[in-house]
Amino acid sequence: MMARVEDTDIVERVAASTGLPPRVAARVVDDVLAFYRTPTEDYVRRRHAELQAQGRKNPEIFPLIAAELRGRLVAAPILSERQLRRIVYG
Structure with missing residues (x-):
């Protein structure tokens, strides 16, 4: 699952700061955001x-x-x- 468009900046930041490929960084960001979006x-x-x-x-x-x-x-x-x-x- 790729990060939503509004999450592009954070995906780029995570990828740059961790050295993760953008697709992996997007998955990490999605997982973290899903955790915080839990009702x-x-x-x-x-x-x-x-x-x-x-x-x-x-x-x-x-x-x-x-x-x-x-x-x-x-x-x-x-x-x-x-x-x-x-x-x-x-």
Whole structure:
């Protein structure tokens, strides 16, 4: 998959700074952008499942996810623990 036209500058920068061929740099950029374009609800559900699989409990999980969301490159809206629970459990 090639990067979209609006991503050309970043593809060129990644290729130049890493020495990667432009097609590989485009794939890397697409992967990174896809990660950051993940809808908040999908991110919350995935992280909740990952943290539960590590044996963590909800009182630790929800504050951690809230902090991660605040630190994302493109910050998600501030969500309360209750909102996070609703995303996970409906």
